[in-house]
Amino acid sequence: MLRIENLHATVADKPILKGLSLAINAGEIHAIMGPNGAGKSTLSYVLGGRPGYEVIEGSATFEGQDLLDMEPHERAAAGLFLGFQYPVEIPGVSNVQFLREALNAQRKARGQDPLSGGEFLKVAREKAGLLKMDMDMLKRPVNVGFSGGEKKRNEMVQMGILDPKLAILDETDSGLDIDALRTVGDGINAIMRRPDKAVLLITHYQRLLDYVQPDFVHVLAGGRIVKSGGPELALELEREGYAEIAA
Amino acid sequence: MDEVKIKDQAARDAALRVADYEHGWSSAIETDFAPKGLTEDTVRFISAKKNEPEWMLDWRLKAFRHWQTMETPDWAKLNVPPIDYQDAYYYAAPKAKPKLSSLDEVDPEILEVYKKLGIPIEEQKVLAGVEGARKVAVDAVFDSVSVATTFREELKRAGVIFLSISEAIREYPELVKKWLGKVVPMHDNYFATLNCAVFSDGTFVYVPEGVRCPMELSTYFRINAENTGQFERTLIVADKGAYVSYLEGCTAPMRDENQLHAAVVELVALDDAEIKYSTVQNWYPGNAEGLGGIYNFVTKRALCQGKRSKVSWTQVETGSAITWKYPSCVLNGDDSVGEFYSVAVTNNFQQADTGTKMIHNGKRTRSTIVSKGISAGKSNNTYRGIVRVAPNAESVRNFTQCDSLLLGSTCGAHTVPYIEVRNPTATVEHEATTSKISDDQLFYAMQRGLGQEEAVALIVNGFAKEVLQQLPMEFAVEAQKLLGISLEGSVG
Numbered sequence: 001m002l003r004i005e006n007l008h009a010t011v012a013d014k015p016i017l018k019g020l021s022l023a024i025n026a027g028e029i030h031a032i033m034g035p036n037g038a039g040k041s042t043l044s045y046v047l048g049g050r051p052g053y054e055v056i057e058g059s060a061t062f063e064g065q066d067l068l069d070m071e072p073h074e075r076a077a078a079g080l081f082l083g084f085q086y087p088v089e090i091p092g093v094s095n096v097q098f099l100r101e102a103l104n105a106q107r108k109a110r111g112q113d114p115l116s117g118g119e120f121l122k123v124a125r126e127k128a129g130l131l132k133m134d135m136d137m138l139k140r141p142v143n144v145g146f147s148g149g150e151k152k153r154n155e156m157v158q159m160g161i162l163d164p165k166l167a168i169l170d171e172t173d174s175g176l177d178i179d180a181l182r183t184v185g186d187g188i189n190a191i192m193r194r195p196d197k198a199v200l201l202i203t204h205y206q207r208l209l210d211y212v213q214p215d216f217v218h219v220l221a222g223g224r225i226v227k228s229g230g231p232e233l234a235l236e237l238e239r240e241g242y243a244e245i246a247a
Numbered sequence: 248m249d250e251v252k253i254k255d256q257a258a259r260d261a262a263l264r265v266a267d268y269e270h271g272w273s274s275a276i277e278t279d280f281a282p283k284g285l286t287e288d289t290v291r292f293i294s295a296k297k298n299e300p301e302w303m304l305d306w307r308l309k310a311f312r313h314w315q316t317m318e319t320p321d322w323a324k325l326n327v328p329p330i331d332y333q334d335a336y337y338y339a340a341p342k343a344k345p346k347l348s349s350l351d352e353v354d355p356e357i358l359e360v361y362k363k364l365g366i367p368i369e370e371q372k373v374l375a376g377v378e379g380a381r382k383v384a385v386d387a388v389f390d391s392v393s394v395a396t397t398f399r400e401e402l403k404r405a406g407v408i409f410l411s412i413s414e415a416i417r418e419y420p421e422l423v424k425k426w427l428g429k430v431v432p433m434h435d436n437y438f439a440t441l442n443c444a445v446f447s448d449g450t451f452v453y454v455p456e457g458v459r460c461p462m463e464l465s466t467y468f469r470i471n472a473e474n475t476g477q478f479e480r481t482l483i484v485a486d487k488g489a490y491v492s493y494l495e496g497c498t499a500p501m502r503d504e505n506q507l508h509a510a511v512v513e514l515v516a517l518d519d520a521e522i523k524y525s526t527v528q529n530w531y532p533g534n535a536e537g538l539g540g541i542y543n544f545v546t547k548r549a550l551c552q553g554k555r556s557k558v559s560w561t562q563v564e565t566g567s568a569i570t571w572k573y574p575s576c577v578l579n580g581d582d583s584v585g586e587f588y589s590v591a592v593t594n595n596f597q598q599a600d601t602g603t604k605m606i607h608n609g610k611r612t613r614s615t616i617v618s619k620g621i622s623a624g625k626s627n628n629t630y631r632g633i634v635r636v637a638p639n640a641e642s643v644r645n646f647t648q649c650d651s652l653l654l655g656s657t658c659g660a661h662t663v664p665y666i667e668v669r670n671p672t673a674t675v676e677h678e679a680t681t682s683k684i685s686d687d688q689l690f691y692a693m694q695r696g697l698g699q700e701e702a703v704a705l706i707v708n709g710f711a712k713e714v715l716q717q718l719p720m721e722f723a724v725e726a727q728k729l730l731g732i733s734l735e736g737s738v739g
């Protein structure tokens with residue numbers, strides 16, 4: 001589904017990704033861990049097509065398409081979703097309005113008919129229910145005045161509504177309380193654990209992986225994947241830290 | 248369409264274009280031009296054309312003589328090319344617009360805008376002035392004749408007078424005489440005085456005591472039927488306890504380059520009356536290089552004369568090359584209320600200097616000002632407002648919120664509030680913010696699937712929401728689309 005080869009990327013002329021390679025197949029869940037500043041969020045932005053994140057070498061394809069050649073909204077319509085480490089506030093625009101416009105823009109790009117207001121609300125209600133989020137929150141402006149944990153939960157509701165093929169979730173677990181962590185974990189499984197979908201979880205802790213069990217765990221350090229393994233690698237990292245591996 | 252061609256650098260291109268069409272004008276139409284230039288004869292000609300009574304002509308001439316002694320205003324933040332008032336026509340027949348034989352001859356740029364606005368094809372033809380389209384459009388699309396008629400019947404039953412100001416001058420001279428020029432005095436300012444002398448047409452509304460006008464009144468139908476011109480004159484009187492909501496503006500773009508639009512709007516609210524006046528203005532703003540466009544110099548003022556009267560101005564300004572406009576409220580009646588909600592968008596080389604004046608003369612009068620300025624391109628957007636509290640006005644309250652949103656780094660936003668409080672019991676609050684559309688917001692919205700321009704439109708609409716939600720429903724939808732359209736190409 002996603003194939004990254006020898007990816008080099010800079011931010012403000014500063015090299016961050018330095019030859020990163022990674023392949024994710026449909027039906028798989030991958031986790032990326034790594035020290036602060038290693039380039040994890042940078043990877044997600046590069047894949048999302050954020051302006052200012054320059055790719056200077058290497059390639060990334062999504063279902064065979066050259067991802068790096070597409071605009072951010074084209075990548076979204078192709079089925080790529082980023083769960084942001086720091087979700088953004090959009091004053092005056094309700095979640096409902098935002099997501100309905102976004103979903104219909106994606107559907108239009110895929111040649112599908114737009115959802116009517118009623119059809120959309122039905123989907124929204126279902127996904128909000130799955131994440132145990134009050135519908136009133138969906139009527140509020142996007143992320144404005146949301147607590148840290150509410151923002152993260154809102155990202156997952158958005159994921160549910162947009163129904164992507166590949167979700168890259170950047171520290172979705174940070175900021176969540178114990179119960180919310182379980183709800184979000186269950187939500188990710190319900191929405192994304194399917195043979196035709198894949199997930200890349202960026203996280204610092206084992207706790208989310210207790211709920212969403214990864215097939216593969218990678219360590220990103222110094223702009224590259226320095227080690228890959230099974231779920232046991234995460235437990236090992238939690239015990240030992242990065243010092244050994246990153247060295 | 249009454250036309251005034253303004254001689255300046257930007258006008259040359261348009262003038263050439265008009266010259267090209269000269270052969271398309273029939274001789275019968277040419278006779279409907281007033282002599283070129285502005286003299287007493289021009290004023291007499293206009294008045295005669297309209298079969299006006301003597302008192303109206305005298306009034307116009309008085310204004311004209313005063314206008315000749317006036318100096319052109321000091322433009323503050325605006326950069327206005329000199330206007331040659333003698334090199335212009337002040338009265339022209341509606342049919343003077345060039346006739347086109349099919350939509351193929353219309354500037355594709357205009358058609359693109361129409362399409363984006365979702366205007367039906369037959370209606371597009373009417374707007375673009377394609378020959379033979381009008382009848383079809385009137386019957387099949389607008390049906391404005393029958394709509395206008397049912398409309399009038401219903402209003403008549405309610406006792407509401409709603410007609411063109413020309414008709415009102417003939418049919419209700421006493422009412423017109425009583426209020427015309429009472430809110431905006433004849434000598435008020437250069438453009439208002441000019442308007443008094445040469446105003447071509449406009450709207451008159453009178454809502455009698457205790458009547459709640461049964462529908463939203465709009466110039467929309469009237470513009471199509473009567474071709475209201477650049478020197479509009481609007482007078483709305485809400486008698487004791489009356490209520491009326493009035494929508495101004497053609498929601499379709501007009502391509503009348505380099506025209507001066509110098510309207511005067513007067514509102515009068517008596518005891519317990521309420522007037523809600525909404526405008527969506529999208530006159531031609533000029534092209535991306537700053538060529539052409541309407542000069543919109545408008546004087547709008549409301550007299551809250553009665554106790555507990557209320558006037559609410561809501562405006563969405565996206566068009567015009569230059570906008571100079573301060574819809575104001577003179578709060579004379581005790582406990583009267585003035586409101587001003589404004590969104591002004593400027594892009595490319597547009598200049599907007601707009602705001603309001605809230606003049607608190609009555610006791611316990613209250614005013615609210617919410618101004619949202621959005622600037623892009625190389626444009627300049629200024630909020631200029633006055634809050635004045637008279638010595639005898641006890642316990643006045645004002646709240647002002649001015650927010651500016653910048654797209655890019657070559658545009659300007661300015662906030663110029665004047666506060667003159669001469670009574671210590673007043674509470675006057677002013678808040679101002681300036682922000683930029685953040686890259687974070689744009690990327691976030693695009694990552695969810697919105698194209699760049701859709702994302703900008705969404706964020707801008709969110710920014711302007713407080714004002715947009717003051718508009719009547721169908722107007723709000725139009726206004727949202729307009730905001731998006733007028734900012735296209737402004738980011739990235």
Ligand SMILES: Nc1ncnc2c1ncn2[C@@H]1O[C@H](COP(=O)(O)OP(=O)(O)OP(=O)(O)O)[C@@H](O)[C@H]1O
Nearest residue numbers: 011012014016034035036037038039040041042043
């Ligand atoms: N605009 C910028 N200018 C300069 N350096 C930047 C810029 N943006 C990011 N960086 C740097 O890039 C590096 C990688 O940042 P990134 O956010 O990808 O790290 P991360 O692995 O997600 O870290 P964390 O675990 O703390 O979230 C950091 O050293 C950061 O300071």
Ligand SMILES: [Mg+2]
Nearest residue numbers: 040041042085
């Ligand atoms: Mg990060």
